[in-house]
Amino acid sequence: MANRSYGQYCGLALALDRIGDRWTLLIVRELLPGPARFGELHQALPGIATNLLSRRLRDLEEAGLLERTTLPAPANVPVYELTALGRGLGPAVREISLWGVRFMEDAEFRRPANPRSMIMGMSVLASTLPLEGLDSTLHLLVDGYDISIVIDGEKAAFSLGAPTEPDALIETDYEPLVAVVNGRATPDELIADGQIVIGGDADAVVSFFELFRRARESMTVSA
Amino acid sequence: MANRSYGQYCGLALALDRIGDRWTLLIVRELLPGPARFGELHQALPGIATNLLSRRLRDLEEAGLLERTTLPAPANVPVYELTALGRGLGPAVREISLWGVRFMEDAEFRRPANPRSMIMGMSVLASTLPLEGLDSTLHLLVDGYDISIVIDGEKAAFSLGAPTEPDALIETDYEPLVAVVNGRATPDELIADGQIVIGGDADAVVSFFELFRRARESMTVSA
DNA sequence: CGGGATCCGTTACGATACTG
């Protein structure tokens, strides 16, 4: 389809001529937080064939959405990095994701392919609402991956890696976390039976779960 | 692909499982302004095969994005209409289009498939900027299609059909209009050689072209 | 005539194997 254009003089059609192929937008998603290597992309995209991945990367490079560069020494490894044009897809990816998160509830459970997609999912949810009254720095440890969450009363920032001075630590696995985020389980019951282990400031922990309770609330209204 | 799921627990992937197929999002675009018949869709989508269109419509119906209904008497014709879930794609379609309009400049010229896509393109462009100081109601007659544009100092509203009390009339064809919107030609020169014919309040006409000049300006900055 | 369904050649995708 990369070569199979819709031939329509329309912003949407011209965009889809470039990003409408299967896998393409997921590749962009993986690259949005920063450059990645071929192997990382292959691992993050469940079951994409290597030939297809390399073809998509070449198409995206020709379309000017990404560049194949080499990390500075001593790394010296080839990576794929979005150009300004590619990064410009951020808002579009966000809106599509926001529309899509409502299906997570009904989806037969699957674990996120990687912590990045988990971060993106939570960010997208959190970005929909004001966060007055919530203020804390959290260390989320999901299935061994460190995630840092900084809520500053206005917005919540999610990133890979452990925060320096967390108010609280939340240690759990994908499944219970997703259940809570979706509202299929309450934090209290999962904490009680040990599926979620918390430490540090109890109020900070509460504010984390409160965030997603609000997000769900605002979604059911607008949907 | 409708059945070929990415299997990723991620908002973007779940969304693309539903709208990632070829043609699907263009069908949604056509239905966003209102219900349409099978034949209208077939005509609006350049060269989609009828079997593919009917399959997409069935998939979209099963996914709950649209409904097949019958217009009230005396029309009594079957139409396809977006559900609330389908209309929820509006912001996503808008963001993708906004990313895509930048390619209209370089695209080898093609005429819009239909006035609706032209309206969407102009709406998307106009929605990016504040419109202080611009205030007018315009009757745009493009290639025989009536388009109404109401600019109220805050936003510009585009719709099919002629306005009741236009301040001005702009009569032209797709090509010169697109050239002006893209900045490849100035309104003055096209008015001078008769490719654009104007009538009514000259200030209102100027405000229309000024709108797109501002839109282009804001795009080159943010891009 | 509008609204599809059927058939068939072509293209894209997916899995595995293989190479620099």
Add this chain to the structure above:
DNA sequence: CAGTATCGTAACGGATCCCG
């Protein structure tokens, strides 16, 4: 590790035919 090559399968595209 980072891809390329090969090949079977599924989806797409165009035309034609069917049915109310």
